[in-house]
Amino acid sequence: MVSTEKPRQYKVVGTRPIRPDGVDKVTGRAAYGADTKAEGMLFGAVLRSPHAHAIIKSIDTSKAEALPGVKAVVTARDFGAHAGGGVVDLGETRGQANYMQDNVLANHKVLYHGHAVAGVAATDQHIAEDALALIDVQYEVLPFVIDVREAMLDTAPILLDDLRTTVRAANSTLPTDKPTNIALHMSLEKGDLEKGMAEADVIVEREFETGMFHQGYIEPQNATAFWNRDGEITVWTSTQGAFSVRDAMAALCKVPVSKIKIVPMEIGGGFGGKLGVYLEPIAALLSRKTGHPVKLWMTREAVFQATGPTSATYMRVKMGAKRDGTFTGAYAYLAYEAGAFPGSPMGAGAQCAFAPYNIPNQTVEGFDVVINGPKTAAYRAPGAPASEFAVEAVVNELAEQLEIDPIELRLRNASKEGTPNTVGQPFPRIGAVEVMDAMKSHPHYASELTGEDVGRGVAVGFWFNGGMESSSSAAVNSDGTVSLILGSTDIGGSRASLAMQLAETLGLTMDDVKPQVVDTDSVGWTHVTGGSRTTFAGGWVAYELGMQIREQMRERAAQIWEVDADKVTYGDDGAIHGPDSKTMSFAELSGQLAATGGRIAVSASLTKNTQGPAYAGHIVDLKVDRDTGKVEILRYTAIQDVGTAIHPSYVEGQIQGGVAQGIGMALNEEYIYDDEGRLRNGSFLDYRMPVANDLPMIDTVLIEVPNPGHPYGVRGVGEVPIVPPMAAIQQAIYDAIGTRFYVTPISPRRILEETMPD
Amino acid sequence: MSNRVKTDRIVITAKINGDERTFLADERDSLLEALRERIGLTGAKEGCNNGNCGACAVLLNGVLVNSCCVMAAEIEGAELTTVEGLAGPEGLHPLQQAFLEEAALQCGICTPGFLMASKALLDENPHPTEHDARFWLAGNLCRCTGYDKIIRAVLKAADQMGSNGR
Ligand code: FES
Ligand code: FES
Numbered sequence: 001m002v003s004t005e006k007p008r009q010y011k012v013v014g015t016r017p018i019r020p021d022g023v024d025k026v027t028g029r030a031a032y033g034a035d036t037k038a039e040g041m042l043f044g045a046v047l048r049s050p051h052a053h054a055i056i057k058s059i060d061t062s063k064a065e066a067l068p069g070v071k072a073v074v075t076a077r078d079f080g081a082h083a084g085g086g087v088v089d090l091g092e093t094r095g096q097a098n099y100m101q102d103n104v105l106a107n108h109k110v111l112y113h114g115h116a117v118a119g120v121a122a123t124d125q126h127i128a129e130d131a132l133a134l135i136d137v138q139y140e141v142l143p144f145v146i147d148v149r150e151a152m153l154d155t156a157p158i159l160l161d162d163l164r165t166t167v168r169a170a171n172s173t174l175p176t177d178k179p180t181n182i183a184l185h186m187s188l189e190k191g192d193l194e195k196g197m198a199e200a201d202v203i204v205e206r207e208f209e210t211g212m213f214h215q216g217y218i219e220p221q222n223a224t225a226f227w228n229r230d231g232e233i234t235v236w237t238s239t240q241g242a243f244s245v246r247d248a249m250a251a252l253c254k255v256p257v258s259k260i261k262i263v264p265m266e267i268g269g270g271f272g273g274k275l276g277v278y279l280e281p282i283a284a285l286l287s288r289k290t291g292h293p294v295k296l297w298m299t300r301e302a303v304f305q306a307t308g309p310t311s312a313t314y315m316r317v318k319m320g321a322k323r324d325g326t327f328t329g330a331y332a333y334l335a336y337e338a339g340a341f342p343g344s345p346m347g348a349g350a351q352c353a354f355a356p357y358n359i360p361n362q363t364v365e366g367f368d369v370v371i372n373g374p375k376t377a378a379y380r381a382p383g384a385p386a387s388e389f390a391v392e393a394v395v396n397e398l399a400e401q402l403e404i405d406p407i408e409l410r411l412r413n414a415s416k417e418g419t420p421n422t423v424g425q426p427f428p429r430i431g432a433v434e435v436m437d438a439m440k441s442h443p444h445y446a447s448e449l450t451g452e453d454v455g456r457g458v459a460v461g462f463w464f465n466g467g468m469e470s471s472s473s474a475a476v477n478s479d480g481t482v483s484l485i486l487g488s489t490d491i492g493g494s495r496a497s498l499a500m501q502l503a504e505t506l507g508l509t510m511d512d513v514k515p516q517v518v519d520t521d522s523v524g525w526t527h528v529t530g531g532s533r534t535t536f537a538g539g540w541v542a543y544e545l546g547m548q549i550r551e552q553m554r555e556r557a558a559q560i561w562e563v564d565a566d567k568v569t570y571g572d573d574g575a576i577h578g579p580d581s582k583t584m585s586f587a588e589l590s591g592q593l594a595a596t597g598g599r600i601a602v603s604a605s606l607t608k609n610t611q612g613p614a615y616a617g618h619i620v621d622l623k624v625d626r627d628t629g630k631v632e633i634l635r636y637t638a639i640q641d642v643g644t645a646i647h648p649s650y651v652e653g654q655i656q657g658g659v660a661q662g663i664g665m666a667l668n669e670e671y672i673y674d675d676e677g678r679l680r681n682g683s684f685l686d687y688r689m690p691v692a693n694d695l696p697m698i699d700t701v702l703i704e705v706p707n708p709g710h711p712y713g714v715r716g717v718g719e720v721p722i723v724p725p726m727a728a729i730q731q732a733i734y735d736a737i738g739t740r741f742y743v744t745p746i747s748p749r750r751i752l753e754e755t756m757p758d
Numbered sequence: 759m760s761n762r763v764k765t766d767r768i769v770i771t772a773k774i775n776g777d778e779r780t781f782l783a784d785e786r787d788s789l790l791e792a793l794r795e796r797i798g799l800t801g802a803k804e805g806c807n808n809g810n811c812g813a814c815a816v817l818l819n820g821v822l823v824n825s826c827c828v829m830a831a832e833i834e835g836a837e838l839t840t841v842e843g844l845a846g847p848e849g850l851h852p853l854q855q856a857f858l859e860e861a862a863l864q865c866g867i868c869t870p871g872f873l874m875a876s877k878a879l880l881d882e883n884p885h886p887t888e889h890d891a892r893f894w895l896a897g898n899l900c901r902c903t904g905y906d907k908i909i910r911a912v913l914k915a916a917d918q919m920g921s922n923g924r
Contacts, residue, residue, distance in 0.1 A: 016861070018858045022863075026863070028800070028802075028841035126784055217865070218867045266866065268803065268865045269901050299807060491864070492902055653907055684806045684810035692896050
């Protein structure tokens with residue numbers, strides 16, 4: 001279902017063509033990172049820490065090196081100098097180079113179970129794995145801390161000796177000169193919180209915890225690297241950002257970016273988890289040592305132990321409202337763990353928490369805390385699902401206490417164009433009200449829900465969407481087609497959505513545009529495929545390319561016809577028109593370019609600091625089985641302001657996928673550590689992601705409130721759908737069995753503790 | 759631990775996607791490893807290497823198996839179909855076409871496994887209900903799509919195959 005604010009006449013935008021890379025992906029021909037083959041290639045494996053926190057006293061690699069077939073072993077020492085504290089921009093997150101290096105290969109301490117300690121290259125995969133057992137590492141085991149609140153205590157074991165608290169909070173009492181696990185204490189303030197709370201007739205305050213959730217991409221991290229004798233490095237890898245990998249490699253391997261070429265292979269999912277580097281530098285060091293290309297890929301267990309996840313959190317949210325439902329004040333306390341190195345997405349969580357609402361008086365206080373777990377990575381709307389879960393759950397409780405319909409309560413307080421956000425900047429044109437209106441009038445919301453232990457819940461979600469830098473080039477071919485060269489790796493259909501925007505601009509068909517993703521030597525700097533930015537920023541670049549081509553085609557026709565260029569127009573169907581009914585199709589003119597002054601090739605780059613924010617509203621019906629604790633999702637409706645849906649099928653797909661991940665967070669997914677700080681469920685069997693028979697069809701409603709800040713009205717769509725599910729499901733479970741859960745996942749075990757207390 | 763490492767090679771002959779192939783493998787190779795690294799058929803993907811994601815699914819003598827859980831040595835004399843063998847000379851298999859038309863893939867890493875599992879489903883049950891398809895495909899993980907469009911594609915392909923007698 002698509003509803004449009006202002007129907008616009010597009011020919012290609014809004015249609016559902018088959019994606020250009022489709023055939024390769026259904027026939028097994030598409031080459032993903034682990035499919036890489038290079039002449040003389042060696043196979044690698046990585047030794048990982050069995051401890052949560054320990055000093056590495058010694059590493060003896062001699063036995064492993066002596067194993068026939070083993071070509072090299074590397075440890076942190078092979079990096080040579082330690083990377084400086086410079087910052088590498090990973091798009092949705094940033095990393096300090098020295099910490100990145102220590103995460104890739106542990107320096108003198110291991111900081112989590114699964115932390116990489118050494119890498120091996122051998123002539124055969126089995127030999128590389130055998131060699132791991134021959135590396136002798138002596139550890140001095142240290143006390144560890146995994147819980148975010150415990151890590152904040154003065155008595156907690158300290159992970160990083162050099163870490164001091166950065167304070168960006170007005171009334172912070174934290175010392176800034178003592179070793180600590182608290183990397184950052186910040187606050188965002190608007191209005192007068194005390195005054196806001198004093199004006200309230202009803203106040204609800206609750207505490208929440210959310211688990212560590214993994215992105216769960218099906219393709220493990222991989223990298224093949226070749227460090228040539230002339231010092232040139234080539235890396236074939238599955239990544240969301242070829243250029244961010246290049247920057248990270250340059251910082252960690254201490255070589256200029258010009259010596260590094262990243263070849264982005266097809267990528268089997270990322271969701272934010274494939275922005276940084278893990279194996280790439282290890283493969284490069286092994287290649288330098290052996291002179292051969294070296295391929296590495298992670299075991300699934302290593303993926304869980306050492307990549308991703310998103311932050312586990314502890315949160316408190318307090319909101320006040322008047323009898324008529326007007327929100328008067330709001331406070332949030334957000335403690336996010338970052339894993340073993342600073343940099344949780346707490347800041348984004350803080351800015352998103354109250355963004356759906358116009359609340360004049362609010363304070364958000366946040367903490368970024370290191371713990372003995374894997375360094376967190378971005379995960380779809382990083383930071384937002386947790387903070388908005390807490391806020392939305394409180395809003396649902398307020399609605400109940402005020403006896404106001406929960407969607408109506410949201411509508412009364414909805415952010416609109418001009419509403420100042422949490423940092424005081426006015427929102428541009430946004431679709432929050434449209435989404436909430438559509439929720440209220442959706443037949444799902446009016447439908448009757450019958451049966452025992454069934455319940456319904458609603459929640460909304462907000463996400464900024466990123467802009468950032470994109471580059472592309474295009475060339476007109478003699479047969480009237482256009483090659484489109486992209487810097488954005490294609491994680492779920494962006495070749496299609498970008499080619500469609502160029503085709504639309506040129507009045508051509510989708511088949512006339514040939515998109516191709518290329519390596520970092522072949523296109524201008526392009527930011528990661530993340531932040532819901534690719535179809536937005538990349539599409540804008542495609543539009544610019546199209547406009548340049550139109551201009552040059554007009555000039556060329558004018559030359560051929562020997563008339564002034566301003567007498568020549570470019571038609572919506574791609575035909576070029578001159579005086580006296582002269583006309584040439586795009587293809588006809590394309591065929592004459594070579595003979596009349598040369599072929600046409602153009603390029604464009606742009607940087608957009610902001611984008612159109614996205615809103616989503618979800619309605620869920622479910623049934624709780626009191627005997628097993630299992631929750632069955634009966635019906636799910638996801639309504640979203642998508643700006644303009646370039647390829648509606650892939651927009652729906654993004655929403656459905658985000659919802660499924662959100663359902664996983666709400667009900668089942670969770671890292672489980674044992675008493676020694678070891679991850680106990682590092683497999684797809686025990687880290688329980690939704691499978692096909694856990695879910696119903698997921699109905700989507702695409703509301704199109706075009707983003708005025710984009711030639712085709714595009715808003716990012718990929719991230720916001722993961723935001724509402726936790727709160728909607730928490731509310732629906734309450735509706736079903738009368739218990740409000742404040743800890744996610746609301747797993748069968750937690751439900752049984754309520755329904756069968758003995 | 760002994761320093762001696764076994765790298766014993768074995769010769770295996772099997773019919774792969776219709777052609778008899780003889781190849782050299784390590785006796786410790788799983789079928790998935792042999793397909794990907796010895797034979798060069800990388801359509802089957804490794805998602806977990808322990809039977810929990812279905813990305814490596816192939817048909818062994820017509821039976822759906824996770825190739826990471828089968829030893830290469832076990833396929834001696836067998837008939838194997840991988841995703842590379844799904845499209846015939848006449849074009850894409852209806853399942854492949856339906857996956858494209860229904861946008862049933864985003865990143866596509868799970869697609870080979872879903873296609874092979876769906877083929878096995880339709881071989882056994884040409885007219886599955888949504889419920890049948892969801893339960894049959896519960897051994898295949900997809901993290902991108904929420905399964906909605908995959909299920910629609912499978913049901914569509916079943917419909918089309920039913921009506922044109924394939
Ligand atoms: S790789 Fe074989 S089931 Fe996952
Ligand atoms: S399409 Fe990405 S895992 Fe299924």
